[in-house]
Amino acid sequence: SSELTQENAVSVALGQTVRITCQGDSLRAYFANWYQQKPGQPPVSVIYGRNNRPSGIPDRFSGSISGNTASLTITGAQAEDEADYYCTSRDNSVNLLLFGGGTKLTVL
Amino acid sequence: QVQLQESGTGLLKPSETLSLTCSVSGGSMRTYYWTWIRQPPGKGLEWIGSISHTGNTNYNPSLKSRVTISVDTSKNQFSLRLTSVTAADTAVYYCARDYPFYYDNSGYYGYFDFWGQGTLVTVSS
Numbered sequence: 001s002s003e004l005t006q007e008n009a010v011s012v013a014l015g016q017t018v019r020i021t022c023q024g025d026s027l028r029a030y031f032a033n034w035y036q037q038k039p040g041q042p043p044v045s046v047i048y049g050r051n052n053r054p055s056g057i058p059d060r061f062s063g064s065i066s067g068n069t070a071s072l073t074i075t076g077a078q079a080e081d082e083a084d085y086y087c088t089s090r091d092n093s094v095n096l097l098l099f100g101g102g103t104k105l106t107v108l
Numbered sequence: 109q110v111q112l113q114e115s116g117t118g119l120l121k122p123s124e125t126l127s128l129t130c131s132v133s134g135g136s137m138r139t140y141y142w143t144w145i146r147q148p149p150g151k152g153l154e155w156i157g158s159i160s161h162t163g164n165t166n167y168n169p170s171l172k173s174r175v176t177i178s179v180d181t182s183k184n185q186f187s188l189r190l191t192s193v194t195a196a197d198t199a200v201y202y203c204a205r206d207y208p209f210y211y212d213n214s215g216y217y218g219y220f221d222f223w224g225q226g227t228l229v230t231v232s233s
Binding site: 031033045090096101 | 143225
């Protein structure tokens with residue numbers, strides 16, 4: 001089916017490592033992108049493709065894909081990383097771009 | 109630095125047509141794809157559709173019957189038209205640049221590298 005499933009909410013202690021996952025059949029063959037969104041702001045890309053960081057994104061953000069699951073890992077989470085995170089994937093067989101439902105990350 | 113700015117009517121009545129324009133500054137529209145995304149209040153993101161600088165379009169199947177996206181590269185603008193709106197279309201509408209970073213036989217893969225600030229469109233009688 002064409003959908004991407006994420007955890008609703010995840011929490012992490014300051015300075016610890018957290019992984020947010022995104023599951024979907026379209027991820028078996030395609031790339032996943034990750035976006036960070038803070039309240040009242042547009043999303044910002046943090047990971048694209050297999051594991052690429054746009055300019056200005058700290059290297060504590062990394063991405064990976066295994067089977068039908070993509071993961072965003074934040075190594076040494078900071079207070080400013082508290083936000084909603086969305087995965088996306090493109091299913092070119094049906095010309096469809098999918099968004100995951102989003103994960104609210106809380107940094108304790 | 110590329111900048112995008114949405115403009116258009118913010119308050120509509122049910123059955124009316126939503127029309128938004130995204131103005132692009134600081135760069136050319138060529139080479140890239142241009143996208144509309146929306147976010148209902150308190151909810152997640154939804155892809156509406158994309159257009160290339162040459163006018164090739166892809167739409168979300170769930171909205172396809174009501175959506176038209178067009179581009180005017182001479183004005184550095186692209187536009188969204190959504191007909192027969194209902195309260196379910198109330199959302200913040202974002203425009204974004206879709207940067208293609210990989211191509212294969214099935215098409216391209218891109219990511220949204222620049223976004224507008226978003227504009228709230230409310231549908232209410």
